[in-house]
Amino acid sequence: MKVTVFGIGYVGLVQAAVLAEVGHDVYCVDVDQQKVDNLKAGIIPIFEPGLTPLVKSNHEAGRITFTTNAAEGIEHGELIFIAVGTPPDEDGSADLKYVLAVASTIAENMSSHKIVINKSTVPVGTADKVRAKIAEVQKTNNKDVSYDVVSNPEFLKEGAAVSDCMRPDRIILGTSSEVSEKKLRELYAPFNRNHDKIIVMDVRSAELTKYAANCMLATKISFMNEIANLAELFGADVENVRKGIGSDPRIGYQFIYPGCGYGGSCFPKDVQALVRSATGVGYSAKVLEAVEAVNYRQKEKLFDYLMDHYDNNLKGKTIALWGLSFKPNTDDMREASSRVLMEKLWEQGASVQAYDPEAMEETQRIYGNRADLSLMGTKEATMNGADCLVICTEWQAFKAPDFEAIKNTIKDPVIFDGRNLFEPALMSEYGLQYYGIGRGSSVKGN
């Protein structure tokens, strides 16, 4: 099928590559000329496992085309995806300017029936706005070409985006049009063979489903962080509590890991956006407000431990930092906990020697060259001359380090572990002081 994807970011590029892989003919349109030029030259702008070979092979086979020429893209696609960013506005609500800009462009250029599919995460009612925008622009241009607008939110996880798109848990289609539903069923048939994963519903419910999913996951994290903070105060170990509650099938083990807060491009902005949308309809979303507040506080947790440990004086300290990306297997630094920590350390006059398997370039791009940030070639190198070690991201490569070497390299034998990677008892066997999240008496570095 002929498909066009507007926005070649995490969602658009992965979706395009996966659709091309099964044989669809995909055009990718972006306003970022540099990104398009790079992609044409085989340079993939993001790190995502499995993505580079998929994009390259499909590009070489002619099934995926990169362009900044929107008119060409619109001419090509019978199905047009909108997968542009919906960043938070000043008040936290989702900014729809990119989505509506694409809607205008489609309206200006379309000359045959189009199914416009909204894949960006957007507030309830956005499909109606896209529909209205296309109608308005067509009217201004004296056009009357038929079209439909469908909601098809994306549930991929960064770090596993390709496999999530290849084997989705569910495909949500928000539409009341039988014609559009039939076309989308045909498009997604290669991903829907094992059992029917397509759930068709009205557009508004589809839009809300996406927010509900992300907010539920963020709630699980903040809830667990709340329990971790209580465990700390009560002298309990949250890791025991986690196992104890996870064994209840109604709760389950997934997504109840305590840590130094959630980040990324989705949870923080989507929780905020739903809170603002709720306010817009006169409702105060108290659970979600608390989820956001708990997470905000949790991102300062490691900094608080450091301040406590060093008697509120971090001036001149050098901190070895493992993990910069907001989670493992991505180079995405948006809203990463590491950023909150680094910025607070710098305010106190400390410097950071950091390592991340994939996010070093992105860190360099965000912070540029500064005397209090050194990006090191290996995790071991971060510790040379450092006072202590802090872990912000649970990359596999950090899970079984040489503790003897850590102890012998950092000046104070202390680890601040924002992801509970290690056992406090083992740390004390190695003679390392250990601060985990919510680990009872061990939290005080005992």
Ligand SMILES: NC(=O)c1ccc[n+]([C@@H]2O[C@H](COP(=O)([O-])OP(=O)(O)OC[C@H]3O[C@@H](n4cnc5c(N)ncnc54)[C@H](O)[C@@H]3O)[C@@H](O)[C@H]2O)c1
């Ligand atoms: N990243 C994720 O894990 C994820 C998962 C599910 C849903 N989402 C949602 O999907 C949407 C996209 O997220 P992302 O992370 O892929 O964003 P991104 O920032 O990585 O990419 C967005 C792209 O859109 C391009 N763009 C902006 N305006 C455009 C225009 N008028 N025409 C063409 N291209 C344009 C930008 O240049 C950029 O390349 C967001 O609404 C997000 O909430 C993201």
